[in-house]
Amino acid sequence: MHTHPEQQEDNTKNELRRRGGRWLRDVREMRALSQRDLASRVGSHYTFISAIESGRGRISPARYLTWANALEIDPREFVCKLISYYEPTTYGILFEAGCNQPKHTLKGSSKAPTWLSTVLSALGRRRDNDVDTAEVSEPPLR
Numbered sequence: 001m002h003t004h005p006e007q008q009e010d011n012t013k014n015e016l017r018r019r020g021g022r023w024l025r026d027v028r029e030m031r032a033l034s035q036r037d038l039a040s041r042v043g044s045h046y047t048f049i050s051a052i053e054s055g056r057g058r059i060s061p062a063r064y065l066t067w068a069n070a071l072e073i074d075p076r077e078f079v080c081k082l083i084s085y086y087e088p089t090t091y092g093i094l095f096e097a098g099c100n101q102p103k104h105t106l107k108g109s110s111k112a113p114t115w116l117s118t119v120l121s122a123l124g125r126r127r128d129n130d131v132d133t134a135e136v137s138e139p140p141l142r
Helices: 005-030 035-042 046-053 061-070 075-086 088-094 114-128
Strands: none
Touching: 005 046, 005 075, 035 046, 035 061, 061 075, 075 088
């Protein structure tokens, strides 16, 4: 039986969320935390933890740091792993296939990451070409 492409996408997304939930559950259990303990640490209800771990929900990006701290995981490692489940396309774009976590060189190194060098180079070229900088403005803070 043939399934519609959107249905296949939903199935893939749901399976990835379930895998992400299992990973979160494994981390929680390695820390000897109950769902209630974790819920208390992240300021949520244990039923939300259950929904996340079963793949029926997802953690908001605004809460990544809170969760990483609650699970005692390096925030970069936590976010990298989580987006590999939640946003596989974004993960693939940002972190080469097979990469377990981003390779940053900002801290303790004078060498900037390639992406940063590219952005700075592009900005420099814009100034050199006398592009009106009023066109490029930051969006208002919300």
